Amino acid sequence: MLYNYFEPMDNYDPSTNEYDVIFVGGGAGGRFGSTYFRAMGGKQLTIDKDGHLGGKCPKNACVIHHYLFDIAVELDLARILDDKKWYPKLPTGTGKVEIVPMIEDYLKGRDEAYDVMYYQSKNQLNLEFILNREAEIVDKNTVIVDGKTFKTKNLVIGSGSRAAIPNVPGKELSGVYSYADFLELDYEPKDVVVVGASKTGMPWASFFNAVGCNTTMIDMNPFLTAFNLDDEIKEYIIDGMKLRDMNLMDNTTLSSINGNGHVESVTVVRKDGSKETIKADMVFVGTGCIPNSEIAVPLGVEIGGSNEIVVDSHMKTSVPGIYAIGDVTGGPMEMWKARKAGMVASKNILGMEADLDITSFPDFLHTTYEITWVGMTEKEAREKLEKVFVIMMPIKDYPGHCPIPLAERTMLLSHIHPGLNGMQKAIYDGETRMLLGAQHVGYGAKDSFQYLDHLIRNGVTIDEMANMNELFLNPTHYIQLSRLRAGMKSLVDLT
Amino acid sequence: MLYNYFEPMDNYDPSTNEYDVIFVGGGAGGRFGSTYFRAMGGKQLTIDKDGHLGGKCPKNACVIHHYLFDIAVELDLARILDDKKWYPKLPTGTGKVEIVPMIEDYLKGRDEAYDVMYYQSKNQLNLEFILNREAEIVDKNTVIVDGKTFKTKNLVIGSGSRAAIPNVPGKELSGVYSYADFLELDYEPKDVVVVGASKTGMPWASFFNAVGCNTTMIDMNPFLTAFNLDDEIKEYIIDGMKLRDMNLMDNTTLSSINGNGHVESVTVVRKDGSKETIKADMVFVGTGCIPNSEIAVPLGVEIGGSNEIVVDSHMKTSVPGIYAIGDVTGGPMEMWKARKAGMVASKNILGMEADLDITSFPDFLHTTYEITWVGMTEKEAREKLEKVFVIMMPIKDYPGHCPIPLAERTMLLSHIHPGLNGMQKAIYDGETRMLLGAQHVGYGAKDSFQYLDHLIRNGVTIDEMANMNELFLNPTHYIQLSRLRAGMKSLVDLT
Numbered sequence: 001m002l003y004n005y006f007e008p009m010d011n012y013d014p015s016t017n018e019y020d021v022i023f024v025g026g027g028a029g030g031r032f033g034s035t036y037f038r039a040m041g042g043k044q045l046t047i048d049k050d051g052h053l054g055g056k057c058p059k060n061a062c063v064i065h066h067y068l069f070d071i072a073v074e075l076d077l078a079r080i081l082d083d084k085k086w087y088p089k090l091p092t093g094t095g096k097v098e099i100v101p102m103i104e105d106y107l108k109g110r111d112e113a114y115d116v117m118y119y120q121s122k123n124q125l126n127l128e129f130i131l132n133r134e135a136e137i138v139d140k141n142t143v144i145v146d147g148k149t150f151k152t153k154n155l156v157i158g159s160g161s162r163a164a165i166p167n168v169p170g171k172e173l174s175g176v177y178s179y180a181d182f183l184e185l186d187y188e189p190k191d192v193v194v195v196g197a198s199k200t201g202m203p204w205a206s207f208f209n210a211v212g213c214n215t216t217m218i219d220m221n222p223f224l225t226a227f228n229l230d231d232e233i234k235e236y237i238i239d240g241m242k243l244r245d246m247n248l249m250d251n252t253t254l255s256s257i258n259g260n261g262h263v264e265s266v267t268v269v270r271k272d273g274s275k276e277t278i279k280a281d282m283v284f285v286g287t288g289c290i291p292n293s294e295i296a297v298p299l300g301v302e303i304g305g306s307n308e309i310v311v312d313s314h315m316k317t318s319v320p321g322i323y324a325i326g327d328v329t330g331g332p333m334e335m336w337k338a339r340k341a342g343m344v345a346s347k348n349i350l351g352m353e354a355d356l357d358i359t360s361f362p363d364f365l366h367t368t369y370e371i372t373w374v375g376m377t378e379k380e381a382r383e384k385l386e387k388v389f390v391i392m393m394p395i396k397d398y399p400g401h402c403p404i405p406l407a408e409r410t411m412l413l414s415h416i417h418p419g420l421n422g423m424q425k426a427i428y429d430g431e432t433r434m435l436l437g438a439q440h441v442g443y444g445a446k447d448s449f450q451y452l453d454h455l456i457r458n459g460v461t462i463d464e465m466a467n468m469n470e471l472f473l474n475p476t477h478y479i480q481l482s483r484l485r486a487g488m489k490s491l492v493d494l495t
Numbered sequence: 496m497l498y499n500y501f502e503p504m505d506n507y508d509p510s511t512n513e514y515d516v517i518f519v520g521g522g523a524g525g526r527f528g529s530t531y532f533r534a535m536g537g538k539q540l541t542i543d544k545d546g547h548l549g550g551k552c553p554k555n556a557c558v559i560h561h562y563l564f565d566i567a568v569e570l571d572l573a574r575i576l577d578d579k580k581w582y583p584k585l586p587t588g589t590g591k592v593e594i595v596p597m598i599e600d601y602l603k604g605r606d607e608a609y610d611v612m613y614y615q616s617k618n619q620l621n622l623e624f625i626l627n628r629e630a631e632i633v634d635k636n637t638v639i640v641d642g643k644t645f646k647t648k649n650l651v652i653g654s655g656s657r658a659a660i661p662n663v664p665g666k667e668l669s670g671v672y673s674y675a676d677f678l679e680l681d682y683e684p685k686d687v688v689v690v691g692a693s694k695t696g697m698p699w700a701s702f703f704n705a706v707g708c709n710t711t712m713i714d715m716n717p718f719l720t721a722f723n724l725d726d727e728i729k730e731y732i733i734d735g736m737k738l739r740d741m742n743l744m745d746n747t748t749l750s751s752i753n754g755n756g757h758v759e760s761v762t763v764v765r766k767d768g769s770k771e772t773i774k775a776d777m778v779f780v781g782t783g784c785i786p787n788s789e790i791a792v793p794l795g796v797e798i799g800g801s802n803e804i805v806v807d808s809h810m811k812t813s814v815p816g817i818y819a820i821g822d823v824t825g826g827p828m829e830m831w832k833a834r835k836a837g838m839v840a841s842k843n844i845l846g847m848e849a850d851l852d853i854t855s856f857p858d859f860l861h862t863t864y865e866i867t868w869v870g871m872t873e874k875e876a877r878e879k880l881e882k883v884f885v886i887m888m889p890i891k892d893y894p895g896h897c898p899i900p901l902a903e904r905t906m907l908l909s910h911i912h913p914g915l916n917g918m919q920k921a922i923y924d925g926e927t928r929m930l931l932g933a934q935h936v937g938y939g940a941k942d943s944f945q946y947l948d949h950l951i952r953n954g955v956t957i958d959e960m961a962n963m964n965e966l967f968l969n970p971t972h973y974i975q976l977s978r979l980r981a982g983m984k985s986l987v988d989l990t
Contacts, residue, residue: 032978039982057967066906066968071581073904077569078583084600086566086592088573088583097581105579109910112898119893124989125979335967336974343961343978361964372966398614403607408903408939409568411561415604444903444939446966450974451946454963466838468949469856471867471941472552472830473561479831479945483527483838484620487534494619 025158027055029326033342096212161327170257189282201286375437387430407442444475520653522550524821528837591707656822665752684777696781870932882925902937939970
């Protein structure tokens with residue numbers, strides 16, 4: 001392994017200290033922005049306080065999230081198929097599975113992931129970078145690291161975000177975690193309360209539940225309000241969690257975390273104003289992130305109401321020559337946005353006008369399912385358009401559960417527990433026959449939703465969809481379901 | 496359940512016996528063709544000798560294939576992660592898992608799948624059909640079922656295909672199976688020889704191996720010759736099977752199956768002419784399919800050298816008014832081809848000229864991995880074009896295995912067994928910057944390859960790819976890997 005956690009991991013030409021651009025922060029945005037800039041022929045330097053590139057994603061966010069999701073799905077399946085003598089069995093019978101050894105295995109692998117990013121950034125992408133040291137920003141053209149001065153024509157700030165912890169009594173107790181310190185877990189929780197049914201809260205709660213913890217999830221709003229999904233899809237997701245014995249409390253606010261040194265319980269306020277105390281030896285907070293904009297305040301850039309650096313679609317801040325990218329510019333705090341923002345900033349710095357368009361994008365969420373969506377919901381479409389055409393599986397009026405696999409690797413579930421094998425729909429404009437949006441609960445749709453987003457953005461009709469070549473069994477049946485209706489001049493819902 | 500296995504499952508208007516078209520065979524092609532025809536306003540009747548629509552796919556082909564694949568993946572993972580005390584365990588320690596109970600569970604679910612297809616065909620698609628009875632084709636305008644005469648203006652034959660069994664001594668022994676009778680398995684095989692490293696042989700061999708049978712796979716050619724994959728992808732697939740202790744013998748011909756009533760061994764001839772006898776209590780034959788064209792011979796339609804009904808791109812046979820669709824027209828014997836052929840035949844019958852284009856399409860294959868490909872290989876591209884640009888993961892020169900997940904639900908594998916987490920590449924024209932092809936080993940790419948096929952066919956550049964919105968962790972990293980290079984005027988391989 002080339003990567004060394006404890007040493008400076010620098011790669012820059014010491015013969016000069018002048019750059020076209022310095023990226024402060026080598027996360028998703030900084031790394032991709034730097035790469036694009038370098039690829040276009042510009043001279044960049046990327047500085048990160050952590051000992052690796054890639055930012056929080058490999059450190060403690062998306063990667064551990066997916067690692068836990070992978071495990072949760074497998075444990076969930078083992079529980080569901082426990083009566084099948086040919087299916088793998090929970091290692092603990094039906095009991096709780098230990099979490100700490102999973103984390104230990106994760107941490108071993110993480111260093112190797114850092115190593116690949118280091119190798120790629122240095123050997124393939126030829127980036128110049130300084131890692132494991134703080135950048136002291138003197139002014140927009142001057143950055144000091146370890147007493148050494150670096151001069152730059154442009155500054156790009158990609159300082160990321162941090163977990164937002166609700167300001168309630170007891171938040172400092174041991175046993176209160178967010179994604180940011182989850183990897184420090186050193187005991188086996190039994191009763192977990194997850195605060196926030198968010199993109200972080202949902203998968204972590206599902207993981208704790210699959211592992212065998214008594215799991216409660218609370219949210220101040222109705223569940224899934226923030227996600228652009230139709231009601232029957234939301235219902236399917238929530239029902240799936242209930243079926244797995246998760247304790248779900250929506251319209252519920254965290255009032256206090258109680259304990260003596262360590263968490264012992266949580267007090268919440270229900271919608272009707274009543275208080276309830278829930279036993280807990282762990283609290284996991286998934287209530288969003290705060291942009292790390294403090295580093296930019298002395299530069300005089302405009303800071304918004306959510307602590308974000310305000311940028312235009314060119315990623316320009318209010319101060320000429322200073323750009324900002326990624327989570328520090330506020331939501332959506334997504335990988336694609338950070339990376340593309342890096343690309344857009346780089347193009348603009350080099351005089352190629354480019355815009356970051358965040359008006360529509362594909363999105364996803366994990367429970368023990370993968371949930372993906374893009375474009376308009378049926379509800380939105382029906383509000384805006386005269387004639388809307390919808391295809392959906394399972395079939396609404398079919399008497400019983402629909403034993404057709406609606407996701408990848410659910411041929412098994414569809415034959416044994418057909419109610420658990422997913423849900424999907426697609427929404428068309430019935431007049432123009434254009435695809436407007438799609439939603440999927442299951443597995444294996446994430447990759448295609450990227451391309452569906454592109455196709456919707458550029459326009460694709462049901463007739464073009466019907467003429468594509470499906471790969472049976474495709475997780476989304478949009479092509480063949482479209483073909484079942486495309487012969488019609490006036491489209492009739494297939495739901 | 497509406498579906499009744501033993502009774503006629505008819506749905507047609509008894510007040511007339513005249514149709515625009517009769518589909519003989521209600522498989523993938525017949526069902527979709529009928530639906531398209533009906534949707535366009537035509538009057539159709541679909542007749543199938545089996546008691547269900549959908550043909551061999553739900554009966555004994557694609558569906559059981561995927562069901563066994565799902566199980567194989569889970570058993571494989573349980574074996575790989577056996578040393579992790581938090582991962583589900585094989586139900587038998589490390590021993591062989593029983594197959595017969597899996598089949599019993601499958602068969603219970605299959606009837607419910609038939610039921611949904613029946614419900615959908617009748618209630619949603621309003622098809623007219625006669626099931627569970629043979630169609631006697633008198634002439635191209637006359638079909639008799641159960642003594643009742645049906646008249647039609649056009650005839651569409653979709654009579655499918657059957658397993659091709661090599662004509663060797665011992666082929667009639669008990670213990671010799673193909674996909675077509677695998678569901679009749681009533682004992683637990685220990686030593687299995689799979690003949691043919693085909694789209695059927697590969698997944699079945701991988702299944703037997705994952706279950707814990709001693710598994711040998713033979714093929715008369717070098718492995719994977721028939722598949723449009725680059726050498727390093729083929730190598731990764733084959734290495735993956737070897738690593739899992741499968742006994743692989745390529746360039747090897749089946750000479751005889753030996754036994755006294757039941758299979759006891761198999762004799763093969765190696766490339767160098769030497770004979771070898773392999774112990775076996777089961778032989779699984781995956782040597783392709785033969786079109787069921789016999790039904791059409793009396794009609795005088797042209798039959799090709801592979802027993803297929805010869806059709807043009809309109810699905811017209813050599814006899815006006817007779818069309819043929821699906822497997823009976825020869826390879827590729829794929830779901831999409833059958834379904835689209837049904838649509839194309841229907842359009843042409845109703846005077847809308849339409850062609851079935853089979854010159855390029857996305858494709859897939861299962862081992863314990865999902866393998867997907869579309870478009871040109873690197874080899875093909877380099878033969879045809881001046882300048883070719885390739886992106887690939889894992890990184891070729893990286894010292895060690897690349898711990899970046901290259902497929903869905905492999906964040907786990909990538910952290911614990913990074914060599915097992917997949918492989919992927921994309922091929923661009925370095926001059927025009929157009930995407931030419933892609934290949935993937937892993938999970939979760941099947942759905943997106945459908946859309947990549949469409950995009951390649953219609954033209955998509957690396958710059959458009961770089962500007963798409965990825966959903967991290969996407970099984971294929973094509974969008975972000977493209978973005979890492981798209982800044983370059985002259986593209987440099989990223990492999």
